[in-house]
Amino acid sequence: DIQMTQSPSTLSASVGDKVTITCRASQSISSWLAWYQQKPGKVPKLLIYKASSLQNGVPSRFSGSGSETEFTLTISSLQPDDFATYYCQQYSSYSSFGPGTKVDIK
Amino acid sequence: EVQVLESGGGLVQPGGSLRLSCAASGFSFSSSAMSWVRQAPGKGLKWVSSISDGSTYYADSVKGRFTISRDNSKNTLYLQMSNLRAEDTALYYCARTTVITGPFDNWGQGTLVTVSS
Numbered sequence: 001d002i003q004m005t006q007s008p009s010t011l012s013a014s015v016g017d018k019v020t021i022t023c024r025a026s027q028s029i030s031s032w033l034a035w036y037q038q039k040p041g042k043v044p045k046l047l048i049y050k051a052s053s054l055q056n057g058v059p060s061r062f063s064g065s066g067s068e069t070e071f072t073l074t075i076s077s078l079q080p081d082d083f084a085t086y087y088c089q090q091y092s093s094y095s096s097f098g099p100g101t102k103v104d105i106k
Numbered sequence: 107e108v109q110v111l112e113s114g115g116g117l118v119q120p121g122g123s124l125r126l127s128c129a130a131s132g133f134s135f136s137s138s139a140m141s142w143v144r145q146a147p148g149k150g151l152k153w154v155s156s157i158s159d160g161s162t163y164y165a166d167s168v169k170g171r172f173t174i175s176r177d178n179s180k181n182t183l184y185l186q187m188s189n190l191r192a193e194d195t196a197l198y199y200c201a202r203t204t205v206i207t208g209p210f211d212n213w214g215q216g217t218l219v220t221v222s223s
Contacts, residue, residue: 001166034209036151043199043216044143044151049209087151091208094163095141095153 002026002090004098012106019075021101023088028068032092035064035073039084048073078103108132108212110200115217122190126217128183128200136178139203141210142185144196154198155185156207163207168194190221
């Protein structure tokens with residue numbers, strides 16, 4: 001099984017900050033990685049797929065990068081709507097999610 | 107508009123069974139992979155199972171206990187769950203799946219399964 005880890009587990013930031021979340025896979029997954037945003041009580045929302053492709057309708061301040069075992073999600077300028085929990089997901093071999101990174105208000 | 111709507115959740119005793127359904131509309135269901143993802147209260151997302159072109163895939167934690175299936179004539183996805191355990195308690199989401207087991211681009215609102223005596 002491929003294990004996914006994320007860091008940090010919690011991130012405190014202010015509106016306008018640049019935010020970076022890291023996701024690591026226990027073995028190479030090429031670029032078969034997605035990122036999701038989930039707000040409390042809401043359904044997860046797909047942000048990024050294939051490591052760096054922006055899902056339709058997602059603001060361009062979100063970007064993804066990386067390959068093989070190390071990936072990053074970057075929010076270039078944090079907006080009030082972006083305070084949420086973010087999950088990475090590999091779909092190279094079956095599927096698995098990272099534990100999540102909560103972005104809260106500093 | 108793409109929509110998926112889960113149903114069938116409820117309270118079940120340990121060792122019991124339950125069948126979840128997911129009604130899909132607004133897209134070509136028969137040509138789409140579909141998946142189940144669960145989220146225990148206050149916890150993270152966990153992939154459960156996916157189905158694509160008749161092939162099925164399961165997380166180790168549910169293999170042998172859960173069965174995913176679909177009825178393309180009814181645009182409906184199912185998850186038959188048996189030998190349920192307390193740790194299966196979660197909100198179960200149905201999701202349209204882009205490539206076999208991910209990513210998930212459209213999610214339902216979820217149906218809650220509680221396993222408790």
